[in-house]
Amino acid sequence: MTTTHLELTGVDIEFPTPKGSFKALDNVNLKIKKGEYISLIGHSGCGKSTVLNIVAGLYQATKGGVLLDGKEVNEPGPERAVVFQNHSLLPWLTAYENVELAVKQVFKGKKSKAEMKEWIEHNLELVHMTHAMHKRPDEISGGMKQRVGIARALAMEPKVLLMDEPFGALDALTRAHLQDSLMEIQNELNNTVIMITHDVDEAVLLSDRIVMMTNGPEATVGEILEIDLPRPRNRIELADDPQYNHYRAAVLSFLYEKQRKPEESDAAAKPAKKEKLARNLQNDTTEETTGAVSTAETTTGNDKVKAA
Numbered sequence: 001m002t003t004t005h006l007e008l009t010g011v012d013i014e015f016p017t018p019k020g021s022f023k024a025l026d027n028v029n030l031k032i033k034k035g036e037y038i039s040l041i042g043h044s045g046c047g048k049s050t051v052l053n054i055v056a057g058l059y060q061a062t063k064g065g066v067l068l069d070g071k072e073v074n075e076p077g078p079e080r081a082v083v084f085q086n087h088s089l090l091p092w093l094t095a096y097e098n099v100e101l102a103v104k105q106v107f108k109g110k111k112s113k114a115e116m117k118e119w120i121e122h123n124l125e126l127v128h129m130t131h132a133m134h135k136r137p138d139e140i141s142g143g144m145k146q147r148v149g150i151a152r153a154l155a156m157e158p159k160v161l162l163m164d165e166p167f168g169a170l171d172a173l174t175r176a177h178l179q180d181s182l183m184e185i186q187n188e189l190n191n192t193v194i195m196i197t198h199d200v201d202e203a204v205l206l207s208d209r210i211v212m213m214t215n216g217p218e219a220t221v222g223e224i225l226e227i228d229l230p231r232p233r234n235r236i237e238l239a240d241d242p243q244y245n246h247y248r249a250a251v252l253s254f255l256y257e258k259q260r261k262p263e264e265s266d267a268a269a270k271p272a273k274k275e276k277l278a279r280n281l282q283n284d285t286t287e288e289t290t291g292a293v294s295t296a297e298t299t300t301g302n303d304k305v306k307a308a
Contacts, residue, residue, distance in 0.1 A: 005034035010064030026218040035190040039203040042213030048196045078106045081153035085165040087145040089137045095148045096133040123155040143174035163195040
């Protein structure tokens with residue numbers, strides 16, 4: 001991992017809206033080495049998915065651009081495979097056939113039928129899905145569907161694997177199993193991975209670097225955190241590791257102190273405002289009660305004088 005494999009240079013993107021141009025990204029610069037695992041993290045609306053879509057060739061930058069091994073990226077290609085949060089499997093095809101579809105698209109005329117079969121089974125084996133390869137999506141769990149989606153992407157033999165919150169819709173236990181599987185795969189294949197996540201622990205556990213995005217609009221790269229933890233990584237051992245917790249705290253500090261969103265500031269201020277309002281109401285009530293008592297005492301005193 002010595003030379004730049006993927007490079008984003010001065011990337012801006014604007015989208016037309018009824019109210020005028022909306023600038024989503026401003027001067028995004030990032031250099032990624034071969035085999036690196038990069039996580040993009042930031043608040044909703046900070047342009048993480050937009051960056052991923054530009055790298056995938058699904059969006060065109062308004063200014064600047066992307067180079068992969070020195071070639072400009074301006075359209076989708078099999079060297080950049082995408083894994084979405086929604087597995088996007090074809091429901092009428094089995095797990096094997098869903099992977100086969102991608103393999104035929106990329107390797108038609110390059111591999112024989114026997115080689116394709118072996119390659120499909122190999123990639124399903126990487127994600128521990130050989131036992132269910134002949135089942136359709138409605139016959140397997142959400143985690144298993146996502147495993148097939150990852151196998152399909154890996155089967156394209158991409159230079160860069162792009163993952164848009166791949167585990168976001170899964171329960172915590174399934175997510176942990178898939179994270180472990182992904183670490184095994186990345187260690188074996190040495191793919192370059194760019195992953196979007198909202199999960200701080202996931203980012204620290206999986207990444208070589210965490211790219212923290214500033215709030216949108218006109219979002220850009222705020223800070224980049226190098227994760228210097230030895231591989232392979234064990235989540236149980238890292239739970240009490242001071243360095244791991246230091247990295248985790250650094251990301252949390254960026255997200256919730258340096259890049260706190262206005263609505264979060266308002267939410268934090270609301271309890272204080274409510275407490276102040278309650279005190280004011282209590283004081284007003286006390287004053288009214290005191291005034292009423294004083295009036296009652298005065299009235300009683302006057303009645304006593306008249307009686308005398």
